[in-house]
Amino acid sequence: MIQNVLIVGAGSAGLLAALTLKKRIPSLTVRILRDPKLGTIGVGEGTTPNLSSLLFETLGIPRKTFYQLARPTWKLGIRFLWGPRGRFDYTFAPQLDSWWGDLPRPNGYYCTDEFRSTDLPSALMEQGHVFPRQPNGCPEVQAWHSFHIENEHFVSMLESLARDAGIAILDGNMVDAERSDDGIRSILLSDGQRLEADLFIDCSGFRSELLGKALETPFLSFDRTLFCDRAVVGGWDRESEPILPYTTAEQMSTGWCWRIEHEHRIHRGYVYCSDMISDEAAESEFRRSNPKVGPTRIVRFRSGCYRKTWVGNVVAFGNAAGFVEPLEATALMVISLHIQSLVDVLHACGQNPTPSVREIYNELTHPTWLGIRDFLGLHYQPNTALDTPFWRRCREETDLSNIHELLDFYAENGPTGLSRYRLPASHTQNDFGIEGYLVMLVGMQVAYQNRHQPTSQEWTTWQQHRAAHISQARQGLTVKEALAYVRHPAWEWNADRKHSTPS
Numbered sequence: 174m175i176q177n178v179l180i181v182g183a184g185s186a187g188l189l190a191a192l193t194l195k196k197r198i199p200s201l202t203v204r205i206l207r208d209p210k211l212g213t214i215g216v217g218e219g220t221t222p223n224l225s226s227l228l229f230e231t232l233g234i235p236r237k238t239f240y241q242l243a244r245p246t247w248k249l250g251i252r253f254l255w256g257p258r259g260r261f262d263y264t265f266a267p268q269l270d271s272w273w274g275d276l277p278r279p280n281g282y283y284c285t286d287e288f289r290s291t292d293l294p295s296a297l298m299e300q301g302h303v304f305p306r307q308p309n310g311c312p313e314v315q316a317w318h319s320f321h322i323e324n325e326h327f328v329s330m331l332e333s334l335a336r337d338a339g340i341a342i343l344d345g346n347m348v349d350a351e352r353s354d355d356g357i358r359s360i361l362l363s364d365g366q367r368l369e370a371d372l373f374i375d376c377s378g379f380r381s382e383l384l385g386k387a388l389e390t391p392f393l394s395f396d397r398t399l400f401c402d403r404a405v406v407g408g409w410d411r412e413s414e415p416i417l418p419y420t421t422a423e424q425m426s427t428g429w430c431w432r433i434e435h436e437h438r439i440h441r442g443y444v445y446c447s448d449m450i451s452d453e454a455a456e457s458e459f460r461r462s463n464p465k466v467g468p469t470r471i472v473r474f475r476s477g478c479y480r481k482t483w484v485g486n487v488v489a490f491g492n493a494a495g496f497v498e499p500l501e502a503t504a505l506m507v508i509s510l511h512i513q514s515l516v517d518v519l520h521a522c523g524q525n526p527t528p529s530v531r532e533i534y535n536e537l538t539h540p541t542w543l544g545i546r547d548f549l550g551l552h553y554q555p556n557t558a559l560d561t562p563f564w565r566r567c568r569e570e571t572d573l574s575n576i577h578e579l580l581d582f583y584a585e586n587g588p589t590g591l592s593r594y595r596l597p598a599s600h601t602q603n604d605f606g607i608e609g610y611l612v613m614l615v616g617m618q619v620a621y622q623n624r625h626q627p628t629s630q631e632w633t634t635w636q637q638h639r640a641a642h643i644s645q646a647r648q649g650l651t652v653k654e655a656l657a658y659v660r661h662p663a664w665e666w667n668a669d670r671k672h673s674t675p676s
C-alpha cells in the first residue's frame with residue numbers, strides 16, 4: 174500500500190502534486206526534494222480555467238491568500254495577431270459553440286467578415302476591460318477568468334502552503350537512482366543520503382531525472398506536427414502601458430511571439446524553429462518588434478511527451494512528463510488534470526495500484542497530450558497570412574491526420590457544434606473543447622462550402638446582440654481598477670468568489 178511519497182522537484186508541478194495528494198489523501202506522508210541551485214523554470218505563466226478550480230475548489234486556497242501571495246493579473250483569453258484576418262480573440266467562454274435563440278444558425282456563421290465582441294468576454298477584451306461592473310460598482314468575477322502569474326511568486330505561495338500542510342521540503346541534489354524490479358528503490362543525493370519511498374513522483378522539470386533518465390522511458394516526439402523548438406525570452410518593466418486583460422500571441426517570420434501581462438512587468442518571448450532561423454536572427458527579429466526588451470535568454474525544448482507517465486512506482490508531472498510550446502498555455506492545465514486523475518486512481522484502488530491499474534491511468538492521461546498536439550498544430554497549418562519558408566512548411570507538412578475527420582466535416586458544413594462528433598472524444602476533455610477548434614478555424618477564415626447567407630433582419634439582430642455586449646463591456650473595469658478593489662482592506666469574498674463593496 175502506498176503510504177510514503179517522495180516528489181523530486183519543487184516547481185509548480187511538484188508543489189501542486191504535493192498539495193493535492195496531501196489534501197485528498199491526508200494519511201499519506203509526502204516529502205519534496207529540490208535543488209535550490211537549480212531553481213525553478215522562472216517564466217511568466219498564463220493559466221486556463223481548470224487551474225482555478227484546482228486551487229480554489231479542490232485545494233481550498235482562499236482567494237485572498239492567492240491574490241496576496243501569487244500576485245496574479247487576470248486573463249480573459251488570448252488575442253491572436255494571426256492569420257489572414259490579422260486579429261481575433263479567443264476567450265474561455267463559448268463564443269462560437271453557442272447560438273442565440275432568435276437567430277437560425279450558431280454564432281460562427283455570422284463571423285465571416287468581422288469576428289469581434291461576439292460575447293461579453295471578447296467585448297471586454299476589445300474595450301481593454303477585465304470585469305463587468307455590478308450595480309454596486311464592484312467587479313463581477315466570472316468563472317471564465319484565468320490568470321497571468323510569475324512563476325517565482327506562484328511557487329513561493331505554493332511552498333508556503335505546502336509547509337503549512339505538513340509537507341517536508343528537503344534541499345539536496347539527486348545524483349543517482351537505485352533501480353528495483355518495479356521501478357525505483359531509492360534515490361541518492363550528492364551528500365550521500367539515500368531516500369526511499371513507496372511512490373516517487375518525478376517533477377524535476379526538463380531533466381526528467383526518474384522517468385526519463387533513470388527508467389529510460391521512450392519519448393514520443395511531436396515534431397511532425399509542431400516544428401518550433403526554441404524560445405528567446407525577455408521583457409521590460411512596465412512604464413505607462415495599460416495592463417492588458419489577455420495574453421497576446423503574434424505570428425512572426427519563423428514562429429510566434431507571446432506577450433504576458435504582469436502588474437509591473439511585460440514578459441515576451443519568440444518561439445521559433447531552430448532549423449529555419451539562427452538564434453542571432455531570431456533575437457534580432459524579436460528586438461526589432463520589441464525595442465524595449467532588456468537582456469534575453471534562449472530556452473531550448475522539445476515538444477512531446479513520454480509514452481507512459483506512470484511506470485513502475487514512478488509517476489511524472491509537469492515538464493518531466495512532457496512539454497509543448499506555450500501557445501495555449503497548456504502546462505499548468507495538464508498538471509492539474511493529471512494530478513487529479515492520479516488521486517482518483519489511487520482512491521479507486523485503495524492505494525494498491527496493480528500494473529493493470531497503472532495502464533488505465535496511462536490510457537486515460539496520454540490522449541490529453543495528443544489532443545493538445547493536434548490543437549496546436551491547427552494553429553499553424555491553415556494560417557495563410559505569411560509567405561515565409563517556415564509558414565509554407567507549416568501549410569505543407571503539419572501532420573493533422575488525427576483530426577482530419579473534423580477538418581473534412583468543417584470544410585463541408587462550417588462552424589457548427591455538431592463537429593464535436595468528428596473529434597476523438599479525448600480531444601475535447603480539456604479547457605478548449607470544440608470551442609477552441611471552431612475559434613481557430615473561423616479566426617483563420619478557413620473556407621467551408623455550406624455558407625449561410627443571413628437576411629438583413631438576421632444581421633440587425635446579430636448586431637443588436639453585439640451592441641449589448643459592447644455597451645456592458647464599456648462600463649467594465651480595467652485590471653488596475655480591479656486590483657485596487659481586491660486589495661482594499663474592506664474587500665470581502667462572498668462564498669469565496671464574490672464580494673461586497675469596500676466601505
Ligand SMILES: Cc1cc2nc3c(=O)[nH]c(=O)nc-3n(C[C@H](O)[C@H](O)[C@H](O)COP(=O)(O)OP(=O)(O)OC[C@H]3O[C@@H](n4cnc5c(N)ncnc54)[C@H](O)[C@@H]3O)c2cc1C
Pocket residue numbers: 181182183184185186187206207208209211212213214215216217218219220324345346347348376377378379380382404406442472474490491492493499502503504505506
Ligand atoms: C518559455 C516557457 C514559457 C512557458 N509558459 C507557460 C505558460 O504560459 N503557461 C503554462 O502553464 N506553462 C508555461 N510553461 C511551462 C512551465 O514550465 C510549467 O507550467 C511549470 O512551471 C512546470 O514546471 P515544472 O515544475 O515541471 O519544472 P521546474 O519549474 O523546472 O522545476 C523543476 C524542479 O526540479 C528540481 N530538480 C531538478 N533536478 C533535480 C535534481 N537532480 N535534484 C533535486 N532537484 C532537482 C528543481 O530544483 C526544481 O525544483 C512555459 C515554459 C517555458 C519554457
